[in-house]
Amino acid sequence: MAFRKDxxxxxxxxxxxxxxxxxxxxxxxxxxxxxxxxxMGNREDAEEVTQDAFLKAYQALDTYKGESKFSTxxxxxxxxxxxxxxxxxxxDTRSIDDEYSASxxxxxxQSAVKELRNGERKxxxxxxxxxxxxxxxALLTLFYLEEHSIEEVxxxxxxxxxxxKVKLYRARKKLxxxxxxILHGELKTIL
Numbered sequence: 001m002a003f004r005k006d007x008x009x010x011x012x013x014x015x016x017x018x019x020x021x022x023x024x025x026x027x028x029x030x031x032x033x034x035x036x037x038x039x040m041g042n043r044e045d046a047e048e049v050t051q052d053a054f055l056k057a058y059q060a061l062d063t064y065k066g067e068s069k070f071s072t073x074x075x076x077x078x079x080x081x082x083x084x085x086x087x088x089x090x091x092d093t094r095s096i097d098d099e100y101s102a103s104x105x106x107x108x109x110q111s112a113v114k115e116l117r118n119g120e121r122k123x124x125x126x127x128x129x130x131x132x133x134x135x136x137x138a139l140l141t142l143f144y145l146e147e148h149s150i151e152e153v154x155x156x157x158x159x160x161x162x163x164x165k166v167k168l169y170r171a172r173k174k175l176x177x178x179x180x181x182i183l184h185g186e187l188k189t190i191l
Contacts, residue, residue, distance in 0.1 A: 003027055006070040013061060023059075025054055028071060032078045039082035049085055053078040126177035136171035143168055 003023065018024050032053065036047035057064075064073055080096035129137050142148045142156060153164050 007066065008064075010061065010064065010070065013058075018058075019120050021058055023170050024070070024074075028074050029066060032072075032074060035075055035078050039079065039086065045083075045085065047090075049082045050078060051082040052085075056081065059123065124182055125175075126181050129182075131178045132171050132174055133159070135167070136174055139164065140175060141167055 006024065006027075009020040009023050029050065033046055033050045036049040036053070037043065040046045040049055053074070057074050060077075064070070129140065134142070139153065139157070142153050143150070148156070150161060150164055153159075154161055155165065159167070
């Protein structure tokens with residue numbers, strides 16, 4: 001089948017012929033599926049993403065201005081749909097380790113660390129800190145080890161006050177998780 005230019009089918013759709021969209025879907029479905037498959041990693045999710053993206057594109061066709069090629073526009077929608085699905089999937093999944101760490105209270109971890117001898121405590125804290133990403137490690141070091149105030153940390157990092165507080169809170173939780181992983185069975189016996 002010989003295809004006309006995409007603009008021809010888009011004009012027909014905008015004039016009230018939704019059947020013309022089937023031609024565009026046929027033209028781009030294979031490449032769109034391949035893009036989704038590369039991102040999603042499995043056939044079923046890629047098919048869902050592709051279908052959702054083509055539906056979104058149809059519903060948003062009035063916003064297509066023709067500044068880029070239609071193929072670029074539809075692939076961007078497929079890509080964004082896949083990324084959104086991956087983010088959602090990432091939020092929905094849990095590691096088996098999450099079950100154990102959810103059962104250990106942060107305060108009990110704090111008290112267990114306090115019971116360690118000073119030298120051991122520094123050793124475990126340094127190991128746990130070294131497992132953290134740069135920003136988290138820097139914030140914890142600035143606030144707790146170097147004892148800078150929140151305002152000083154804000155001026156050093158150029159983050160807002162609330163952002164520093166939130167990032168410190170999350171970094172502390174990661175630190176406790178790292179401590180749990182390092183201490184393994186030792187934490188259970190200390191508690």
